[in-house]
Amino acid sequence: MTSVDRYGVMGYPVSHSRSPVIHRLFALQTGQNIQYELLQVAPEKLETAIRQFQRTGGKGLNITVPHKAEVAKLADHLSERASTAGAVNTLSFKEGEIVGDNTDGIGLLRDLVVNLGLTLEGARILILGAGGATRGIVGPLLEMQPASLCIANRTLSRAEALVEKFADAGELSARRFDDLTEASYDLVLNATSAGVQGETPPYPAGAISDRTFCYDLSYGLKPTPFSVWARAQGAARSVMGWGMLVEQAAESFRIWRGVRPETAPVLRQMSITA
Ligand code: ATR
Numbered sequence: 001m002t003s004v005d006r007y008g009v010m011g012y013p014v015s016h017s018r019s020p021v022i023h024r025l026f027a028l029q030t031g032q033n034i035q036y037e038l039l040q041v042a043p044e045k046l047e048t049a050i051r052q053f054q055r056t057g058g059k060g061l062n063i064t065v066p067h068k069a070e071v072a073k074l075a076d077h078l079s080e081r082a083s084t085a086g087a088v089n090t091l092s093f094k095e096g097e098i099v100g101d102n103t104d105g106i107g108l109l110r111d112l113v114v115n116l117g118l119t120l121e122g123a124r125i126l127i128l129g130a131g132g133a134t135r136g137i138v139g140p141l142l143e144m145q146p147a148s149l150c151i152a153n154r155t156l157s158r159a160e161a162l163v164e165k166f167a168d169a170g171e172l173s174a175r176r177f178d179d180l181t182e183a184s185y186d187l188v189l190n191a192t193s194a195g196v197q198g199e200t201p202p203y204p205a206g207a208i209s210d211r212t213f214c215y216d217l218s219y220g221l222k223p224t225p226f227s228v229w230a231r232a233q234g235a236a237r238s239v240m241g242w243g244m245l246v247e248q249a250a251e252s253f254r255i256w257r258g259v260r261p262e263t264a265p266v267l268r269q270m271s272i273t274a
Pocket residue numbers: 128129130131132133134153154155158191192193194197199200201202
């Protein structure tokens with residue numbers, strides 16, 4: 001009897017995760033025989049749970065909130081992008097070793113550039129938030145050679161620390177939300193966790209004009225607070241991160257199975273207007 005290769009997503013909480021649906025659709029589309037589980041694991045049980053999954057023959061895991069930074073410390077090897085981000089969202093178990101990668105940045109880029117048709121070269125980009133989500137996307141965004149990249153955060157020191165970390169890679173600056181008065185941004189990305197926590201911070205109204213494309217890394221069946229707010233400010237477009245979710249999953253699937261699924265039909269099958 002051939003056993004089915006096992007994968008899963010580990011988070012806390014994780015019951016809301018769409019990853020099992022996405023990976024099942026990828027498997028159907030590419031004719032791959034895999035099993036993909038939801039694994040709710042509290043932070044204090046994380047290492048034990050990962051090692052047990054590995055020991056019992058599991059092939060790979062997606063890692064989600066709040067474990068991404070912790071798992072980066074557990075892996076035997078990290079890809080360059082995971083190491084730069086200090087965060088892992090994809091683990092592969094190979095010959096007894098744990099290999100960590102991060103597909104969030106490439107997932108965001110593919111959604112922005114391929115699905116949504118944005119030109120990032122020469123663009124003026126603003127990121128709201130300076131936590132784990134931002135750390136995963138700054139490097140890949142800078143590789144697209146924007147004219148400037150500003151990181152604004154409630155706590156200025158966290159934005160400043162990120163600017164220092166990536167200083168050699170491009171034109172970067174750190175701001176407080178209150179200091180964003182000129183509406184000179186082509187793209188505003190919300191990478192705060194405020195909406196997820198049911199909070200609506202006073203987002204910087206001055207940063208949005210009718211030429212600004214707004215993108216929320218968060219997503220929901222209802223519009224997120226940021227996407228509602230951005231629309232109300234008269235942004236050119238306001239989009240939630242469903243496409244990034246599907247694209248980062250496709251990249252994980254490729255790492256595990258060696259085949260990259262088509263993402264457009266999966267986005268459509270999830271009945272989502274991205
Ligand atoms: P994640 O991995 O989701 O990025 P994180 O590392 O805890 O989580 O970072 C959360 C980010 O959302 C931070 O930038 C945080 O701002 P602070 O650094 O000032 O804490 C931001 N954030 C969360 N709730 C917020 C709120 N109500 N208003 C403004 N920013 C908020």
